[in-house]
Amino acid sequence: MQLFWTPASPFTRKVVIAAKELGLWQRIDVKPTTWPLDWGYATVPFTAGLAAANPVARIPTLITDDGVALGDSTLICQHLNSLATDTRVIPTDGGQWPMWALYAVADGLLEAQVAMRAEMLRPDAIRSAGFLQKQQDRIRRCFDHIEEHAVELSVPGGSLPNLAQITAGIACGYQDWRDWLADFRPGRPALSNWYGEFSQRPAMRETEPSDTPEA
Structure with missing residues (x-):
């Protein structure tokens, strides 16, 4: 591949x-x-x-x-x-739909973060403050939703994280990486504690983001 x-x-x-x-x-x-x-x-x-x-x-x-x-x-x-031949990151039983529901929120959060990044790269003269605020509002709502569903983030011992958990962790990491994005932790203790542990998984530590070469 x-x-x-x-x-x-x-x-x-x-x-x-x-x-x-x-x-x-x-x-x-x-x-x-x-x-x-x-x-x-x-x-x-x-x-x-x-x-x-x-x-x-x-x-x-x-x-x-x-x-x-x-x-x-x-x-x-x-x-x-x-x-995969053994454990999977997407469940195949009836538990997949709650996973997909949380995944859709976490993935939409990533979309808002990247949309803000693209807008921040525009020259000042064509940058939209209203568009940036719209994405900030979406990011806030998504993080609040994930906090409310934090019980679904727990990864049982010996299991792989599911795709919603992976995506939520990436969203937290991206929020930390881009210094113009607000800290997601205030008012979200369950998500903060979960991410503190989840971020130490080897796959998370080995994939910390860095800037892409321009050429």
Whole structure:
């Protein structure tokens, strides 16, 4: 398998953590990508092969062993989950729907964080304060919801985290990494305590974000 990758993307981090937790990381050939800083509001040159594989030209994009290009982190994680032979990050029983419900909130939180990042990269003259506030409000609501559902974040001993738990952890980590994002911890003690422990998982520690090369 081949993965178009960047160290800054929380969606790429989701795929990498899922692969590591499932024991599939060694089967993936990483293809680093570069992104000029105007990627958020203009068409930029793409890393060779990315747009040909995925015309949406977004990361992560995974090329499966069968040559199928999966250009969405949720799809990629579903594919990786299907390759697992033992424990999985996506449940197959009736418990999957509460997991997917929490996942949708955590994934929407990532979308709001990345939307803010793209807007912050715009020149001051075309940056929208209203758009930034809209994303901040969405981020706050999502973190509040995850706090209210913190009991669902607990990972039983000997089990792998599910995809909602992985995504919630990544959202917390991204909020910490970008210094212009507010601290998620005040007023959310359960989430704060959970993340303090979850962030120490090897797959989390090995995938801490860093800025993507521009060229």
